[in-house]
Amino acid sequence: MASAALGVMGLLAMSVAGLLAVIGAARALGYDSFAFDLADGVNAAELLGVNLGLALLIPVSGGLVWGLYGVRPRWLSSHRPKMRWPWFMWAVGVSALVWSIILVLGTAGAFLVRSQPVDLGVWAFVAVVLVTTPLQAAGEEYLFRGLLLQALGATRLPMWACCVGSGALFAVAHLQFQAPLFADRFLLGCVLAWLAIRTGGIEAGIAIHTVKNIAVLVPAGLLDEVSDALDPSGVTWIPLIVDAVLLAIAVPCMLAAHRRIVQAPPQAHLTA
Numbered sequence: 001m002a003s004a005a006l007g008v009m010g011l012l013a014m015s016v017a018g019l020l021a022v023i024g025a026a027r028a029l030g031y032d033s034f035a036f037d038l039a040d041g042v043n044a045a046e047l048l049g050v051n052l053g054l055a056l057l058i059p060v061s062g063g064l065v066w067g068l069y070g071v072r073p074r075w076l077s078s079h080r081p082k083m084r085w086p087w088f089m090w091a092v093g094v095s096a097l098v099w100s101i102i103l104v105l106g107t108a109g110a111f112l113v114r115s116q117p118v119d120l121g122v123w124a125f126v127a128v129v130l131v132t133t134p135l136q137a138a139g140e141e142y143l144f145r146g147l148l149l150q151a152l153g154a155t156r157l158p159m160w161a162c163c164v165g166s167g168a169l170f171a172v173a174h175l176q177f178q179a180p181l182f183a184d185r186f187l188l189g190c191v192l193a194w195l196a197i198r199t200g201g202i203e204a205g206i207a208i209h210t211v212k213n214i215a216v217l218v219p220a221g222l223l224d225e226v227s228d229a230l231d232p233s234g235v236t237w238i239p240l241i242v243d244a245v246l247l248a249i250a251v252p253c254m255l256a257a258h259r260r261i262v263q264a265p266p267q268a269h270l271t272a
Contacts, residue, residue: 006068010060010143018053022046042226044124047217051132057139061147069154076146078201087199087262091207094257098250099215102242106219114222125221129214137209144170144189145196145205159197166193176231184240188212191247199258208250212243 062073170189220229
């Protein structure tokens with residue numbers, strides 16, 4: 001599938017571009033010795049580079065859907081075709097309520113456990129998380145639940161196969177093949193694909209993806225355990241169980257909110 005192959009190439013290229021942009025900016029500001037070193041953890045600048053690279057998947061996905069299918073990029077957002085901002089804000093609110101227990105308890109626990117004062121580096125990391133995570137999540141959603149899901153739908157596969165295919169591509173792209181981690185990414189990818197079809201757009205996926213990542217990264221930043229949060233080792237099945245429970249709560253609430261707020265048939269647009 002051309003869209004999948006080019007999407008993967010775009011993912012790799014934009015990730016490198018984001019990192020190079022941050023390095024270039026640091027050098028321009030006088031930090032001549034600045035370089036990425038993930039061996040000592042992930043700092044604010046490194047996360048900024050990664051998130052900016054993933055955010056660039058938005059124009060990449062738009063360019064691919066226009067170049068491959070002759071379809072305007074706005075169709076990737078929803079069947080309207082455009083980003084439905086009022087619905088998106090409602091989706092963010094629903095997601096925030098569901099994941100608030102993780103964010104609040106995790107953040108409070110991090111402050112209690114942390115043995116050193118919160119320094120400027122930690123606050124900078126938290127700021128990067130809050131500002132750029134929505135862009136990172138949107139980039140991934142435009143690629144996996146926008147471009148690739150619609151490309152699968154165009155093959156006339158049944159809905160469940162499109163969701164499974166999109167979820168599998170999403171899980172593989174994370175390059176984390178420990179069974180609990182892969183299963184967690186696969187579950188999230190399948191659920192967000194199904195939500196995109198049922199709600200007719202990727203707004204709910206961006207909302208859940210954003211809030212979920214913030215709920216994990218803010219406490220991890222306060223505990224200086226970002227590397228473990230992004231690429232954990234010795235993972236159990238507990239995170240998958242927690243995510244499954246939270247998604248089981250969030251999805252019905254999201255669909256109920258969609259029925260009340262969005263006056264449009266819940267049918268995703270599939271490119272030809």
